[in-house]
Amino acid sequence: xxxxxxxxxxxxxxxxxxxxxxxxxxxxxxxxxxxxxxxxxxxxxxxxxxxxxxxxxxxxxxxxxxxxxxxxxxxxxxxxxxxxxxxxxxxxxxx
Amino acid sequence: xxxxxxxxxxxxxxxxxxxxxxxxxxxxxxxxxxxxxxxxxxxxxxxxxxxxxxxxxxxxxxxxxxxxxxxxxxxxxxxxxxxxxxxxxxxxxxxxxxxxxxxxxxxxxxxxxxxxxxxxxxxxxxxxxxxxxxxxxxxxxxxxxxxxxxxxxxxxxxxxxxxxxxxxxxxxxxxxxxxxxxxxxxxxxxxxxxxxxxxxxxxxxxxxxxxxxxxxxxxxxxxxxxxxxxxxxxxxxxxxxxxxxxxxxxxxxxxxxxxxxxxxxxxxxxxxxxxxxxxxxxxxxxxxxxxxxxxxxxxxxxxxxxxxxxxxxxxxxxxxxxxxxxxxxxxxxxxxxxxxxxxxxxxxxxxxxxxxxxxxxxxxxxxxxxxxxxxxxxxxxxxxxxxxxxxxxxxxxxxxxxxxxxxxxxxxxxxxxxxxxxxxxxxxxxxxxxxxxxxxxxxxxxxxxxxxxxxxxxxxxxxxxxxxxxxxxxx
Numbered sequence: 001x002x003x004x005x006x007x008x009x010x011x012x013x014x015x016x017x018x019x020x021x022x023x024x025x026x027x028x029x030x031x032x033x034x035x036x037x038x039x040x041x042x043x044x045x046x047x048x049x050x051x052x053x054x055x056x057x058x059x060x061x062x063x064x065x066x067x068x069x070x071x072x073x074x075x076x077x078x079x080x081x082x083x084x085x086x087x088x089x090x091x092x093x094x095x
Numbered sequence: 096x097x098x099x100x101x102x103x104x105x106x107x108x109x110x111x112x113x114x115x116x117x118x119x120x121x122x123x124x125x126x127x128x129x130x131x132x133x134x135x136x137x138x139x140x141x142x143x144x145x146x147x148x149x150x151x152x153x154x155x156x157x158x159x160x161x162x163x164x165x166x167x168x169x170x171x172x173x174x175x176x177x178x179x180x181x182x183x184x185x186x187x188x189x190x191x192x193x194x195x196x197x198x199x200x201x202x203x204x205x206x207x208x209x210x211x212x213x214x215x216x217x218x219x220x221x222x223x224x225x226x227x228x229x230x231x232x233x234x235x236x237x238x239x240x241x242x243x244x245x246x247x248x249x250x251x252x253x254x255x256x257x258x259x260x261x262x263x264x265x266x267x268x269x270x271x272x273x274x275x276x277x278x279x280x281x282x283x284x285x286x287x288x289x290x291x292x293x294x295x296x297x298x299x300x301x302x303x304x305x306x307x308x309x310x311x312x313x314x315x316x317x318x319x320x321x322x323x324x325x326x327x328x329x330x331x332x333x334x335x336x337x338x339x340x341x342x343x344x345x346x347x348x349x350x351x352x353x354x355x356x357x358x359x360x361x362x363x364x365x366x367x368x369x370x371x372x373x374x375x376x377x378x379x380x381x382x383x384x385x386x387x388x389x390x391x392x393x394x395x396x397x398x399x400x401x402x403x404x405x406x407x408x409x410x411x412x413x414x415x416x417x418x419x420x421x422x423x424x425x426x427x428x429x430x431x432x433x434x435x436x437x438x439x440x441x442x443x444x445x446x447x448x449x450x451x452x453x454x455x456x457x458x459x460x461x462x463x464x465x466x467x468x469x470x471x472x473x474x475x476x477x478x479x480x481x482x483x484x485x486x487x488x489x490x491x492x493x494x495x496x497x498x499x500x501x502x503x504x505x506x507x508x509x510x511x512x513x514x515x516x517x518x519x520x521x522x523x524x525x526x527x528x529x530x531x532x533x534x535x536x537x538x539x540x541x542x543x544x545x546x547x548x549x550x551x552x553x554x555x556x557x558x559x560x561x562x563x564x565x566x567x568x569x570x
Contacts, residue, residue: 008451015410015454016417017447018435031452033510038399041468044475051470052477054301054331055287055526056551061334063327071194079191079421088419091430 003032101166101260101314108155108165115148115155115165115209122167122211126258134233135243135252137172138180139212147209154207161207162321168203169253169262172213173220174305175294176200183296184218184228187422187441197294198329199263199305199322206321211259215249218443219413220265220298222246223273223515226506227445234502235277237541241499244274247308251278254308261309261318265295267302268401269519272531275308276494276544279533281561282308283315286551287526288333290319291326297412299405300331302523312532312561319554338555348563349383354487358394359518367537368493368545375534375545376491378567379560387487391479394521396472398513401520403456403469409446410453416441448509477525484550489560493518494531494544522548530557534568 175193225248247264251274266284275282307318325334418424418437425436456465
């Protein structure tokens with residue numbers, strides 16, 4: 001089951017990544033090789049196994065749901081590539 | 096090669112033979128001399144470290160010592176320090192400044208440690224050789240033509256070459272233990288949840304752990320004791336008592352059961368490393384421990400399950416880098432094009448590969464066959480360890496299948512690179528603590544590490560058994 005260029009293109013769109021034709025071909029080959037290895041998981045009968053989402057049975061450091069001062073607006077904007085002083089600025093969204 | 100220990104420095108401080116300022120100065124000198132070749136440190140905070148050292152020396156003048164007064168620490172560049180650059184080894188964050196400080200760093204500073212600078216790593220902690228940093232590879236201090244391991248290669252190389260007492264790394268699938276083995280230092284991956292992840296840039300959140308590198312087990316546990324504990328800012332952090340400083344010198348291991356998982360000793364293993372495991376088992380036996388063969392049959396599926404789960408988590412965690420709020424932005428006419436151009440220009444090849452793999456295994460039609468199946472296998476791996484630990488107290492394994500490989504050797508084959516983590520990823524899948532301890536060097540002079548694993552929150556056993564191995568090795 002080889003991955004098609006169309007499929008890699010679709011995944012790249014989902015991931016908001018862009019590749020050249022040559023990169024797409026290489027990526028298809030690399031992903032296929034990794035997935036072929038990963039498919040060894042199909043050797044195991046997992047039908048009665050509950051998927052594990054967290055490694056410890058009981059966990060959770062809970063705290064009160066209280067608003068605490070964290071960062072100021074200026075700090076929040078300080079790493080932004082583009083702002084108008086109050087908001088993050090991005091290219092035009094509406095045509 | 097033997098780096099400096101904090102244990103020795105602490106004695107010298109208390110005896111008045113040195114000062115925090117003198118310690119920092121001597122590390123700064125060594126960094127200046129050694130770092131151009133190693134590339135272990137990305138940035139060094141010379142002035143701030145000296146200032147801090149002088150403040151601590153004033154405290155000392157009044158007889159005030161904290162838990163880690165004068166410990167000089169390197170910090171992997173994925174852990175936040177307020178107002179400091181934080182690059183994650185990536186072009187994406189090459190100009191990013193942290194808005195807050197990680198809990199682990201906060202606790203180290205409160206304990207009197209001095210953060211001397213940021214250490215190099217694979218981009219976003221994704222890699223096993225430290226060749227995937229945007230800021231260039233790190234050289235192995237034992238042989239500069241070889242890799243230091245990854246992803247925390249800068250931290251391992253810095254501690255091995257005596258550029259700092261200890262360093263923080265992160266271990267998502269072996270990224271502390273593998274470089275520790277390659278560089279000949281101690282590397283400790285704590286139980287998942289033992290150390291708060293607040294201020295650690297997320298890679299795979301159900302796996303990520305912060306832990307120490309050190310020249311000796313005692314130093315590693317000194318750091319662990321300070322950085323561990325519950326934190327309201329990380330809901331997955333655990334409120335478990337950290338291990339006390341047991342004194343393993345000369346103590347008997349009578350009654351201790353050590354398991355040797357046969358799946359970790361297969362034909363792919365370097366003979367020298369197999370020899371180190373056998374020798375360590377014999378040593379422990381001679382100290383009264385019982386060595387028992389055990390089986391962890393799911394081991395061979397570890398890498399496959401691991402790469403499905405971590406890439407899935409990574410594809411989600413790294414969605415935040417979109418060129419809007421922080422990080423690299425490429426100019427483009429539309430928002431959609433700006434996202435794509437920024438992410439494509441800001442991320443390196445391996446990060447993109449993992450995001451692609453993760454997006455694929457989470458996408459409609461593949462979720463059950465890849466992601467959910469891997470989650471089920473994760474439980475089976477957890478069960479394997481659970482059963483093994485009903486028979487033995489600790490497990491003894493090799494840390495890596497080979498010693499440090501050549502720079503460039505695995506760069507064209509991602510899967511071969513992934514397979515170098517075969518003995519380390521299962522501890523992350525199960526969330527249990529593990530430590531790599533240097534034992535011997537092979538004929539080429541390269542360090543050989545062995546790994547000990549213990550049940551969740553039983554780091555104390557790693558200290559006890561690891562301490563015994565360390566004493567026997569240094570004799």
